[in-house]
Amino acid sequence: MGAKQATKVLILGAGGKIAHWVIEMLANKPGVELTLFLRHVRKLKNPPSNAQVLQGDVLDKERLASAVAGQDIVYINLSGTDIDKQTRAVVEAMNTAKVKRVIFVASLGIYDEVPGKFGEWNRRTISDYLPPFRRAADAIQASGLDYTILRPAWLTDYDEVDYETTQRDEPFKGTEVSRKSVADLIVKLIESPKHSIGDNLGVNKPNTDGDTPAFL
Numbered sequence: 001m002g003a004k005q006a007t008k009v010l011i012l013g014a015g016g017k018i019a020h021w022v023i024e025m026l027a028n029k030p031g032v033e034l035t036l037f038l039r040h041v042r043k044l045k046n047p048p049s050n051a052q053v054l055q056g057d058v059l060d061k062e063r064l065a066s067a068v069a070g071q072d073i074v075y076i077n078l079s080g081t082d083i084d085k086q087t088r089a090v091v092e093a094m095n096t097a098k099v100k101r102v103i104f105v106a107s108l109g110i111y112d113e114v115p116g117k118f119g120e121w122n123r124r125t126i127s128d129y130l131p132p133f134r135r136a137a138d139a140i141q142a143s144g145l146d147y148t149i150l151r152p153a154w155l156t157d158y159d160e161v162d163y164e165t166t167q168r169d170e171p172f173k174g175t176e177v178s179r180k181s182v183a184d185l186i187v188k189l190i191e192s193p194k195h196s197i198g199d200n201l202g203v204n205k206p207n208t209d210g211d212t213p214a215f216l
Contacts, residue, residue, distance in 0.1 A: 006033045009190055010067055012058055012090060013077035015043030017157070018105060021183030022075065023048065026190070037067045058086045061093070068093045073101045073190055081128065084135035091143040100146045101193050103186055108151045108202060110134040114172040117211040122154075137200070148189055148196045153177040153204040154213040166202040174204030176213040181205065 009026070011019050014036035026032050027048035034051035036044060041055045056063035058078065068074065074094060078086050087104070094102060108114055109122045110133050123130070140147045149168075154176045163181035166173055182203055189196060208214065 004031060006031050007190070007193070008033045008035070008070060008072045010035045010037060010071040010074045011077060012037050012067075012074065013079065014038040014053075015040060016077045016079070017155070018152075018179045018182050018186070019075075019077040021180045022077075022186050022190075023051070025183060025187045026050070032190070035067060035071065037064075058089050061089065064089060064093045065096065068097045068099055071097075071099050073103065073193055074099060075103045075105075075186060075190070077105055081132055083129075084132045084139065087136035088139050091139055091145065094145055095143065101197075102140065102143075102145045102147045103189050104137070104140050104147060104149050105182065105186075106137045106149055106151050107133040108153055108172055110137055110151065111168060113151075113168070113170075113202065118175050118209075119172070121212050141200070146193075146197045148198075149200040150182065150185065151200070151202045152182045153202070153208070154215075155179050155182070156213075156215055162205050163203050164206050166204075168200035168202075170202070172202045172204070174206065174208040175210050176208050176215065177203050177205045 015038040028050055036051050036053045041053055047053050054067055058064050110130055114122050137149050153174050156178045158178040160178050161181050161184045163177050
């Protein structure tokens, strides 16, 4: 029998803080080949030996198509008020290239699923971002792709892995979670790509309920 083929993973928005942890966790890992796609390559310091770096914008159709071709998994770590437009471009590129597995990091609150005073505070605080992220998540769910959508709580830079998840039809728990925790979940999905297909998961640190995140 021949050697097992490497899993090819494209990280869109590879300069982001969650992506930083994902890259670190997958750095030089046998059986994983990374393609790191971002607008400004200077954001990446010392990319690992199992990664190639591509500078580009996902709205550049040809550049995106070239990056997506031949991948096994696409992890979308994008942001901005045009996240819905960016996401639709990725969905189109993936369907054209027949790449099926996608992991998308959205936002808590896009389904009005955050209860209580924290939910009210969250809506007020990020009201401009929720509609584009909701449209982006809807595009992923309607894409025909093998998706997992993650909706993290408010993000911290704590060097810890401590999280739990909720489904889309469940009330969101907690107020915060570390970026490293979200990255840990993403890496688990990359390593076991058949897990959580079709899931839409809230991600939070246990026992962080409150009216606002504790770090504010």
